[in-house]
Amino acid sequence: xxxxxxxxxxxxxxxxxxxxxxxxxxxxxxxxxxxxxxxxxxxxxxxxxxxxxxxxxxxxxxxxxxxxxxxxxxxxxxxxxxxxxxxxxxxxxxxxxxxxxxxxxxxxxxxxxxxxxxxxxxxxxxxxxxxxxxxxxxxxxxxxxxxxxxxxxxxxxxxxxxxxxxxxxxxxxxxxxxxxxxxxxxxxxxxxxxxxxxxxxxxxxxxxxxxxxxxxxxxxxxxxxxxxxxxxxxxxxxxxxxxxxxxxxxxxxxxxxxxxxxxxxxxxxxxxxxxxxxxxxxxxxxxxxxxxxxxxxxxxxxxxxxxxxxxxxxxxxxxxxxxxxxxxxxxxxxxxxxxxxxxxxxxxxxxxxxxxxxxxxxxxxxxxxxxxxxxxxxxxxxxxxxxxxxxxxxxxxxxxxxxxxxxxxxxxxxxxxxxxxxxxxxxxxxxxxxxxxxxxxxxxxxxxxxxxxxxxxxxxxxxxxxxxxxxxxxxxxxxxxxxxxxxxxxxxxxxxxxxxxxxxxxxxxxxxxxxxxxxxxxxxxxxxxxxxxxxxxxxxxxxxxxxxxxxxxxxxxxxxxxxxxxxxxxxxxxxxxxxxxxxxxxxxxxxxxxxxxxxxxxxxxxxxxxxxxxxxxxxxxxxxxxxxxxxxxxxxxxxxxxxxxxxxxxxxxxxxxxxxxxxxxxxxxxxxxxxxxxxxxxxxxxxxxxxxxxxxxxxxxxxxxxxxxxxxxxxxxxxxxxxxxxxxxxxxxxxxxxxxxxxxxxxxxxxxxxxxxxxxxxxxxxxxxxxxxxxxxxxxxxxxxxxxxxxxxxxxxxxxxxxxxxxxxxxxxxxxxxxxxxxxxxxxxxxxxxxxxxxxxxxxxxxxxxxxxxxxxxxxxxxxxxxxxxxxxxxxxxxxxxxxxxxxxxxxxx
Numbered sequence: 001x002x003x004x005x006x007x008x009x010x011x012x013x014x015x016x017x018x019x020x021x022x023x024x025x026x027x028x029x030x031x032x033x034x035x036x037x038x039x040x041x042x043x044x045x046x047x048x049x050x051x052x053x054x055x056x057x058x059x060x061x062x063x064x065x066x067x068x069x070x071x072x073x074x075x076x077x078x079x080x081x082x083x084x085x086x087x088x089x090x091x092x093x094x095x096x097x098x099x100x101x102x103x104x105x106x107x108x109x110x111x112x113x114x115x116x117x118x119x120x121x122x123x124x125x126x127x128x129x130x131x132x133x134x135x136x137x138x139x140x141x142x143x144x145x146x147x148x149x150x151x152x153x154x155x156x157x158x159x160x161x162x163x164x165x166x167x168x169x170x171x172x173x174x175x176x177x178x179x180x181x182x183x184x185x186x187x188x189x190x191x192x193x194x195x196x197x198x199x200x201x202x203x204x205x206x207x208x209x210x211x212x213x214x215x216x217x218x219x220x221x222x223x224x225x226x227x228x229x230x231x232x233x234x235x236x237x238x239x240x241x242x243x244x245x246x247x248x249x250x251x252x253x254x255x256x257x258x259x260x261x262x263x264x265x266x267x268x269x270x271x272x273x274x275x276x277x278x279x280x281x282x283x284x285x286x287x288x289x290x291x292x293x294x295x296x297x298x299x300x301x302x303x304x305x306x307x308x309x310x311x312x313x314x315x316x317x318x319x320x321x322x323x324x325x326x327x328x329x330x331x332x333x334x335x336x337x338x339x340x341x342x343x344x345x346x347x348x349x350x351x352x353x354x355x356x357x358x359x360x361x362x363x364x365x366x367x368x369x370x371x372x373x374x375x376x377x378x379x380x381x382x383x384x385x386x387x388x389x390x391x392x393x394x395x396x397x398x399x400x401x402x403x404x405x406x407x408x409x410x411x412x413x414x415x416x417x418x419x420x421x422x423x424x425x426x427x428x429x430x431x432x433x434x435x436x437x438x439x440x441x442x443x444x445x446x447x448x449x450x451x452x453x454x455x456x457x458x459x460x461x462x463x464x465x466x467x468x469x470x471x472x473x474x475x476x477x478x479x480x481x482x483x484x485x486x487x488x489x490x491x492x493x494x495x496x497x498x499x500x501x502x503x504x505x506x507x508x509x510x511x512x513x514x515x516x517x518x519x520x521x522x523x524x525x526x527x528x529x530x531x532x533x534x535x536x537x538x539x540x541x542x543x544x545x546x547x548x549x550x551x552x553x554x555x556x557x558x559x560x561x562x563x564x565x566x567x568x569x570x571x572x573x574x575x576x577x578x579x580x581x582x583x584x585x586x587x588x589x590x591x592x593x594x595x596x597x598x599x600x601x602x603x604x605x606x607x608x609x610x611x612x613x614x615x616x617x618x619x620x621x622x623x624x625x626x627x628x629x630x631x632x633x634x635x636x637x638x639x640x641x642x643x644x645x646x647x648x649x650x651x652x653x654x655x656x657x658x659x660x661x662x663x664x665x666x667x668x669x670x671x672x673x674x675x676x677x678x679x680x681x682x683x684x685x686x687x688x689x690x691x692x693x694x695x696x697x698x699x700x701x702x703x704x705x706x707x708x709x710x711x712x713x714x715x716x717x718x719x720x721x722x723x724x725x726x727x728x729x730x731x732x733x734x735x736x737x738x739x740x741x742x743x744x745x746x747x748x749x750x751x752x753x754x755x756x757x758x759x760x761x762x763x764x765x766x767x768x769x770x771x772x773x774x775x776x777x778x779x780x781x782x783x784x785x786x787x788x789x790x791x792x793x794x795x796x797x798x799x800x801x802x803x804x805x806x807x808x809x810x811x812x813x814x815x816x817x818x819x820x821x822x823x824x825x826x827x828x829x830x831x832x833x834x835x836x837x838x839x840x841x842x843x844x845x846x847x848x849x850x851x852x853x854x855x856x857x858x859x860x861x862x863x864x865x866x867x868x869x870x871x872x873x874x875x876x877x878x879x880x881x882x883x884x885x886x887x888x889x890x891x892x893x894x
């Protein structure tokens with residue numbers, strides 16, 4: 001009770017209540033509000049209780065409750081109310097101008113809100129865990145000097161127990177891994193990714209359990225946790241708790257019982273699973289040697305640091321633990337462990353990729369900057385449009401000053417108009433953002449929701465007020481500062497041609513517009529390059545099909561052998577179709593990163609790594625991969641099946657081989673092997689990275705016998721690939737359905753088009769490019785409105801000059817040239833300034849690609865031409881109007 005009474009409402013809200021509330025009501029109202037506040041603190045937490053207390057105080061801000069005092073002068077209320085009435089009348093009278101203002105700002109606000117929601121989601125990854133500020137992921141760095149450095153965020157299996165036993169600062173350690181298994185009874189199996197985690201996983205991480213064993217979902221090795229989506233997928237409307245699920249592990253069908261159903265994972269988490277079993281099954285998942293191996297990495301290990309400890313204090317104890325675990329097997333500094341905050345994982349590409357995906361922080365920064373730029377352009381437009389209309393109201397200012405209006409009163413009057421416009425624009429912007437959110441979610445592959453809670457409404461309110469005051473300040477100050485004598489005579493010297501701020505705003509606005517246009521063009525060109533570049537293999541109309549190994553298959557070797565054997569049955573059926581050709585099989589297909597990578601010690605005892613591809617003899621020819629030296633596999637030669645291997649040129653360079661044909665891999669423990677061919681380098685992974693060393697073999701055991709390290713991110717389950725030569729790609733599914741049903745009638749058919757998989761490798765870049773492209777179109781639209789306002793300003797300040805020129809015989813073309821001259825130098829300056837800015841930022845973006853375009857002058861010339869065309873189009877409209885106007889009226893106005 002004492003603890004409850006010690007919690008006080010926010011001081012600023014209480015002070016506001018005492019400021020306006022009548023004395024006879026204050027005690028009763030404040031007492032009721034404090035009681036409600038204490039209840040909210042217990043049920044919703046102090047932060048939300050503070051917001052609700054402030055909202056309740058505002059609800060009592062009524063005329064009947066406001067004290068009669070000179071401090072709260074009713075004249076202020078009356079003046080404010082009158083200002084907004086006058087503002088509403090002015091805006092209604094100037095309908096076109098108001099429409100332009102509201103349109104520009106509402107578009108800017110809608111774009112800013114949508115992009116802000118996306119950026120907020122990206123920076124909020126895994127921040128919803130209650131213990132998230134104390135959760136860290138371990139990383140491992142092996143440094144043996146020279147180029148023998150190996151950096152992992154995956155970890156060895158014995159690390160979990162070692163951390164808990166040797167580091168008192170660690171409250172618990174949890175390991176997390178993912179692998180693909182065949183789920184279901186024989187004859188009706190589905191290849192599913194399943195997570196393997198420590199039993200304390202749900203204690204460390206805040207993933208809600210909606211049904212079943214909430215205390216210990218992974219209580220024993222036969223427990224399996226499934227998501228709500230998978231509960232429906234496998235059991236329909238039936239309650240699955242206690243129901244069995246069969247999972248094939250190393251050739252043996254093991255039965256797991258559903259112990260709990262978890263809520264579907266949110267999009268803003270790096271974890272990805274719909275099924276999870278306990279790592280108490282590690283003894284049947286891994287070889288016995290791997291369970292004690294400190295130099296083989298597979299799962300990710302997370303630690304929860306105790307509340308009274310720190311990251312620095314915990315990391316100080318790690319070297320001693322490594323020394324205890326490894327002894328004399330490594331020298332000091334050769335094997336280092338460290339900790340990375342959980343919330344740092346998603347947007348930190350400096351750490352190597354583990355089981356959790358890593359986003360590109362540059363895209364978040366780019367989109368955040370784009371959102372701000374579009375909103376900034378909209379704000380500048382409002383300022384310029386206000387200035388464009390201000391001269392029509394100059395005499396209004398003079399009359400107000402004659403009857404005694406003060407400068408401060410005029411400023412508040414014009415700020416009232418600005419605030420009213422931005423509030424209207426905010427409401428429209430929110431509606432537009434809400435309506436476009438499904439489209440944006442589809443574009444960005446997210447599940448964003450527009451928040452309308454009390455806290456968010458306060459943010460929208462403050463945002464609208466801030467935009468209104470910021471955009472209206474300059475026009476209000478300028479108008480209120482006009483000299484009375486000049487105004488009444490109709491002069492405009494104070495707002496004339498050498499207005500430095502106005503010209504600076506124009507340069508800045510055009511700079512942003514040209515920058516967005518040129519950046520979009522460069523990004524589009526790079527995307528076209530990576531999607532259409534010759535990758536060194538044929539991908540057009542190539543189809544890949546996932547094959548299923550036999551139920552009794554154990555280990556990778558058996559999976560390859562039985563998978564290829566089953567694939568041969570499907571191949572026989574497909575080859576009878578005239579629209580199918582070039583049928584082959586392999587452990588990996590293009591369009592996925594993370595091909596199998598193996599490590600070994602060469603003849604000089606130096607550690608080497610290369611990617612491994614296990615194929616049938618038709619794989620290389622099926623994809624049209626070019627041979628540089630030697631020959632391809634011969635299907636008729638048994639020796640090729642047993643011993644022959646093919647390297648890519650990158651592997652030849654990496655191993656330092658000269659005249660490699662007929663030689664062996666530079667390792668002592670490999671089986672009998674002979675290099676029979678060298679391929680040209682082809683991009684089997686994305687163009688973000690250079691081509692890595694690759695060894696291609698038909699006999700995986702030749703390689704596996706000589707390696708001491710293996711890592712796989714792309715499933716090595718065998719795949720069959722073929723080329724479709726028909727006329728309609730829609731026929732592919734029916735061809736496969738027929739062949740598959742007659743071969744594997746109870747197995748799930750899974751197939752992809754290779755070129756589509758390759759396109760998906762760059763979906764992040766494509767997604768950002770689309771968003772930036774849409775934002776650029778919106779910014780160009782807003783900039784057009786701004787140029788319209790600036791042209792109005794110029795025309796209004798040169799009414800007399802245009803009239804005189806027309807009387808002296810000036811043609812419409814000369815009037816256009818006169819108006820365009822006011823913009824030409826600003827536009828040229830903007831274009832010149834945009835070139836180094838665009839080149840610098842886009843060069844940094846292109847560094848993410850090992851293969852990239854060169855930024856040529858054509859992109860800048862095209863963006864400059866578009867900017868000139870936009871400016872010419874807008875100015876031409878007003879030039880034609882000015883040329884058709886009656887010069888007598890213009891001179892009479894003077």
